Amino acid sequence: MSIRKVLTIAGSDSSGGAGIQADLKTFQERGVYGMTALTTIVAMDPDNGWAHQVFPVDLETLKAQLKTIVEGIGVDAMKTGMLGSVEIIELAAETIDRYQLNNVVIDPVMVCKGTDEVLHPETAVALREVLVPRATVVTPNLFEAWQLSGHGPIRTVEDMKAAAKKIHELGAKYVLVKGGGKLEHEKAVDVLYDGETFDILEGDRIDTTYTHGAGCTYSAAITAELAKGASVPEAVRTAKAFITEAIRHGFPLNQYVGPTLHAAYRLYGKQAVQQ
Ligand SMILES: Nc1ncnc2c1ncn2[C@@H]1O[C@H](COP(=O)(O)OP(=O)(O)O)[C@@H](O)[C@H]1O
Ligand SMILES: Cc1ncc(COP(=O)(O)O)c(C=O)c1O
Numbered sequence: 001m002s003i004r005k006v007l008t009i010a011g012s013d014s015s016g017g018a019g020i021q022a023d024l025k026t027f028q029e030r031g032v033y034g035m036t037a038l039t040t041i042v043a044m045d046p047d048n049g050w051a052h053q054v055f056p057v058d059l060e061t062l063k064a065q066l067k068t069i070v071e072g073i074g075v076d077a078m079k080t081g082m083l084g085s086v087e088i089i090e091l092a093a094e095t096i097d098r099y100q101l102n103n104v105v106i107d108p109v110m111v112c113k114g115t116d117e118v119l120h121p122e123t124a125v126a127l128r129e130v131l132v133p134r135a136t137v138v139t140p141n142l143f144e145a146w147q148l149s150g151h152g153p154i155r156t157v158e159d160m161k162a163a164a165k166k167i168h169e170l171g172a173k174y175v176l177v178k179g180g181g182k183l184e185h186e187k188a189v190d191v192l193y194d195g196e197t198f199d200i201l202e203g204d205r206i207d208t209t210y211t212h213g214a215g216c217t218y219s220a221a222i223t224a225e226l227a228k229g230a231s232v233p234e235a236v237r238t239a240k241a242f243i244t245e246a247i248r249h250g251f252p253l254n255q256y257v258g259p260t261l262h263a264a265y266r267l268y269g270k271q272a273v274q275q
């Protein structure tokens with residue numbers, strides 16, 4: 001069988017742990033062929049406490065990249081990451097519709113880790129109204145699930161389930177709410193909801209701050225598995241094992257940031273994920 005081809009529409013994280021860099025590394029690890037449509041370039045200033053600077057790519061440049069990939073080549077699955085503007089969110093939605101793309105993973109990136117303030121509130125609205133309804137799977141973290149569902153702050157697994165229900169009503173086929181390190185729970189719990197049943201995924205909870213890019217890596221792994229023909233629950237389960245190992249072997253780049261190790265699942269073996 002020929003290699004499966006996947007697309008990520010996302011931003012560049014110059015530090016290499018998140019964004020398009022995380023996606024490509026993960027695609028490679030999962031045995032699929034990755035292609036990129038770049039939306040923004042993020043740089044961090046070491047002279048200013050690692051403050052993030054975001055440089056947008058213009059819309060025409062993004063359109064040309066999408067044409068290359070979707071019209072010129074074709075994709076088996078795709079994901080979105082940091083989109084940066086309402087126009088870009090709308091272009092991503094138009095592209096999904098026009099080319100009838102399947103296996104669409106929407107990672108509704110609103111903030112970088114550590115900050116709890118949406119940079120552009122109008123993009124949160126556009127994600128909810130325009131892109132989430134087109135998702136095969138949408139993968140909000142606790143903060144994003146709060147914003148998308150309007151549920152209020154999410155503190156328990158019951159809150160995660162309630163938020164997942166509300167987000168499902170927006171039209172996504174599956175909703176994966178990520179509890180991660182922020183939920184007060186002995187395990188790293190994620191909740192997958194298909195409109196009928198909840199699948200609770202529990203991975204080892206690792207005591208670390210080196211989780212930069214965890215969400216990008218997780219959603220990229222889900223995308224790769226879908227491209228290879230897995231069902232959504234199977235894809236999420238494999239991806240959960242993959243991200244747990246990547247976090248277990250996370251490491252510091254400097255005093256400010258520590259990414260996950262994208263190669264960890266291959267290098268250091270697999271740990272079972274309990275249901
Ligand atoms: N400290 C941790 N130990 C184990 N798994 C974690 C930890 N932090 C996050 N995860 C897992 O990593 C994945 C990404 O979640 P999260 O870090 O919340 O996303 P994001 O990077 O988008 O904020 C989820 O499966 C989550 O449960
Ligand atoms: C380009 C880009 N995309 C996405 C993210 C979100 O990363 P995470 O996977 O930690 O949620 C970041 C965070 O720095 C980023 O720089």
Ligand SMILES: [Mg+2]
Nearest residue numbers: 109141215216
């Ligand atoms: Mg994220």
